[in-house]
Amino acid sequence: MADLFKWLMRITGVLLALAVLAVIGLYFLLSRSLPEYDKSLDVAGLSAPVEIVRNNANVPHIFSEKDTGVFFGLGYSHAQDRLWQMIVLRRTAQGRLSEVFGTRTLSVDKLLRRFDIYxxxxxxxxxxxxxxxxxxEAYAAGVNARVDEINSSALGRGAPEMFLFNAPISPWSATDSIAIIKLMAVQLSAQMSHEVRRARTSLVLGDSARLADILPDAPGTGIAALPDYAQLMPGLELPRYAIGTPMPQHPLSPFPAPEFAGASNAWAAAPSRSAAGGTLLANDPHLGFSAPAIWYLARLELVSGGVIGGTIPGVPAVLTGRSERLGWGITxxxxxxxxxxxxxxNPDNPEEYLTPDGFKPFETRRSIINISGEDPVTMxxxxxENGPVLPGSHYNLGTVTPSGHVASLAWTALSAHDTTMSAAIALMRAGTVEDALEAGELFVAPAQNLTVVDRExxxxxxxxxxxxxxxxxxxxxxxPSRGWIDNNRWQGRFPHSANPEFVAPVGGILGNTNNKTVDRPFPQHVSYVWGDTQxxxxxxxxxxxxxxxxxDSFIEAQLDTVSFTARSLLPLIGADLWFTGESAPEGSAxxxxxRALSLLADWNGEMNEHRPEPLIYAAWLRALQTRLAKDELGPLNSEFTHADPIFIERVYRDVDGAAIWCDVVQSSPVETCTDIARLALDDALVWITDRYGTALESLRWGDVxxxxxxxxVLGDVPxxxxxxxxxxxTSGGDHTLQRGLTRGTGPDPFQNVHGAGYRGVYDFADPDSSVFVISTGQSxxxxSRYYDDLAQLWRRGEYIPMSLDPQLARAAAVGITNLRPASP
Incomplete structure (x- = not known):
């Protein structure tokens, strides 16, 4: 027995030693790809020396005698810190994710191949x-210089993920950078989803008044009534209660549900409204959260002057930021x-489709998708003439497409003459508001509101x-409209001068929270669907x-967590519930x-992470939306994942008879809106107590x-x-200025999944006092210690200096990289 125990101890010791050696070996392999920031490197093809000074937050400050050298340095820096992210973004745009990730991403690749954005x-x-x-070209050369360095020096394949998903890295090109801009348009566009949702809801409801309730227009002057979708397709069978198929749900999928198709805040003050007499600008673009964040901070010292702000790895431009003379933000x-x-x-030839001039053949092309571990798929x-044909399985198009028809898409982002990149480069060199607005003429997609300030x-x-x-x-x-009707087809584009603009407003303040900006008649209306009404x-x-x-007041507004929605809706939906009813025993429903109503009655609407009221309110609103709409919409209701404040307000104010939503269609009694509010609150409290218990006062909004x-890619790996x-x-919520859009579905519907991955505030009374931050870290x-070092600052509402002073960057530099032209 003693010998057996001795051998067991020896075997255990050997196994532990092997495990330790394996961990050490794995760490060694993975750490080989950690970039070295303090070095000198001779690089072939470089025409002028490049100096990259990384300040104490690992923000690269890039200097060179020529602009091409600066862009080379940015490409090199992006590849040092975010190579894996760049490769994945490129593969996504190309529709080549399945070559690495297998069948899990096949549906994503298929749809992107149909768009052919690459x-x-x-x-x-x-x-x-x-x-x-x-x-x-200079940026691509910088990226490729880093890849060559990784290959020649055996630097761990450039990123830890490369060991798990080994795939060759082809050289970076100008096409790749433009494709990533177009991929951002995919992430920020939802008008197609809105069209399909409106058509499906129209088929279910069959009542234009009720359609205006559940899919309300942004407040303001209304529009003329439109026919319902069935009237647009006379004589054609349409599935009234068709069940939709969800969009690809893989974390790498760039296709958003309508609620997640981009948002942002930006506001500016003229010198007359600034305490220090200089212009002010704040900007926080909202995108889906990820680790690392999509944003990367950088400073470029161009011949026209220094620029600093937020870049996207793969794109050689500061997309939101400032120079000494100009600040710009996007929403x-x-x-x-x-x-x-x-x-x-064509009933006689399905390879033809109807146009205003008769039947014409489709333009066709074969495309092969290679799949890791599987046979290739040929599409x-x-x-x-309108655009690419999309199958019914995408965007729920099959639910609104009659038999004998297919759906196609017209979209500005599919332009083969897209000069958006030129606009971004020109904007960095602009010196005045007029220069910036002129640069914007080259912008094609994704459509953005540019908020810009110079010193005056x-x-x-x-x-x-x-x-x-x-x-x-x-x-x-x-x-969706009939593609063979000439009046339905696009007739080119409006000139840039027709785009709404607001220059030097009398009040000295302007801003945008994705709200309705103009109320112009169709066809110069801009949109019928706006991102914010709250x-x-x-x-x-x-x-x-x-x-x-x-x-500081701009920072205060950027971090504000008071919900106007909560303040305006709670008095409506709880009007007949506050302080009513007999006293009830402790523990009863x-x-x-x-107790819940008492907490909400004393609440000021602040969505503070440490408070219980935001959770009670959010759960109530979610349950109320379901109670109001599920009986009318049936299975379609599951796609309305977030409560719409305008819909709820219309119902509880009985706008155009909207209170009818409170009556449950299938029941004999006529339910009142008070009944539904009470039942929804009970639903919310059942959900809360099942998960967190009955101690309402101890709930924390930040926990959910x-x-x-x-x-x-690795986020689900045990x-x-x-x-x-x-x-x-985090604090905030769906409708606060510090926006933290909730997931809306699943077991954790209130997780914060979409918000300000970048925040910046620029003060032109003292430009170097400007500040910015991203939600994770640079690496x-x-x-790397820079993987999440900025995350806690971001969570606490803190920032780092956004200075163009080179001495300040050098004073606490974590490394200085010198790239020198290699001798011929």
Missing amino acids: GAARASVAAQDPATTAAL SANLDDQDVYIEQL TLRWT KIAMKLMGAMPRRNADHESQGRL RIHRWQRLMQTRHVHTR QGLRQ HQAVQDHP WVRYFVNIRQS GHFL
Whole structure:
């Protein structure tokens, strides 16, 4: 027995030693790809020396005698810190994820192949101006220099993920950078989804008044009534209660549900409204969270002057930031730049479709998708004169496409003459508001509101190609329309001068929270679907309650967590519930309801992470939306994942008879809105107590509203996820200025999954006092100390200096990289 125990101990010791050696070996292999920031390197093809000074937050400050050298340095820096992210973004745009990740991403690849955004990007390279072409080529050379260094020096394949998903890295090109811009358009566009949802809801409800309730227009002057979808397809069978199929749900999928198709805040103050006498600008673009964040901070010292701000790895431009003379920010414009067309097939030849001039053959091309571990899949891609043909399995198009027809898509982002990259490069060199607005003329997609300030003036203008529709378009772009009707087809684009702009407003303040900006008649309407009807009210109050503003007051507004929605809706839905009813015994459902109502009655609407009221309120609103709409919408209701405040307000104010939603269609009694509010609150409390118990006062909103910044590939891998995911308790909510959009579905519907991955506030009274931050860290390497070092600052609402002072960057530099031209 003693010998057996001795041998067991020896075997255990050997196994432990082997495990330790394996961990050490694995760490050694993974750490080889950690970039060395303090070094000198001779690089072939470089025309001038490049110096990259990384300050104490690992923000690269890039200097060179030539702009091409600066863009080379940015490409090199991006590849040092975010190579894996860049490769995945490129593969996504190419529709080649399945070569690495197998069948899990096949549906994503298929849809992107149908869009052919990579082909459009390749064609768009020739459309760029010479300065942009030079920047793209220099940037690509910088990326490739880093890849060559990794290969020649055996630097761990460049990123830890490369060991798990080994795939060759092809050289970076100008096409790749333009394709990533187009991929951002995919992530920020939802007009097609809105069209399909409106058509499906129209088929279910069959009542235009009720359609206006559940899919309300943004408040303001209304529009003329439109026909319902069935009337647009006379004589054709349409499935009234068709069940939709979800969009690809893989974390790498760029296809958002309508609620997640981009958002942002930006506001500016003229010198007359600034305490220090200089212009002010704040910007926080909203995108889906991930680790690392999509944003990367950088400073470029161009010949025209220094620029600093947020970049996207793969793109050689500061997309939001400032120079010494100019500051610019971007917000999603919600421009209606997509139209779905229903194309009629030739009954005698399904390879032809109907046009205003008769039947024509589809333009077709074969495409092969290689799949890791599986046989390749061959697709036939088809295009009409309106755009690419999409199958019914995508975007739920099959639920609104009659038999004998297919759906196609017109979309500005599919342009093969896309000069958006040239606009971004020109914007960095602009010195005045006028220069910036002129640069915006080259912008095609994704459509953005550009908020821009120089030292004297503020302005905002929509950037992006605005489709020119016929005034007699049968659905005004709100519903899928018949592709063979000439009046439904696009007639080019409006000139840039037609895009809404606001220059030097009399009040000295302007801003955008994705709210409705203009109320113009169709076809110059911009959009019928806007991203915000709520945050704008809180912003107006914060801006107008101060005569003058400071950098700190702009920061305060950017971090504001008071919900205008909660303040306006709770008195409506709880009007007949507050302090009513008999006292109820402790532990009863009625007693729990009274405690919840008592908490909400004393609450000021602040969605603070440490408070219980935000959770009670959010759960109540979610349950109320379901109670009101599920009986009318049936299975379609599951796709309305977030409560719509305008819908609920219309119901509880009985606008145009909207209170009828409170009556449950299938029941004999006539339920009142008070009944539904009470039942919904009980539903919410049952859900809360099942998960968190009955101690309502001890609930924390931040426990359920965690910012989910997960690694899109390794985030679900056991054990590994603890090293690569970043989870943080956060304040805010769906409708606060510090927006933290909730997931809306699943077991954790209140997780914070979409918000401000970048925040910046620029003060031109003292430009170097400007500040910025991102939500994770600069590095994409999870073993790096810069992987999540900015995350806690971001969570606490803190920032880092945004200075163009080179001495300040050098004073606490974590490394200086010198790239020198290699001797011939």
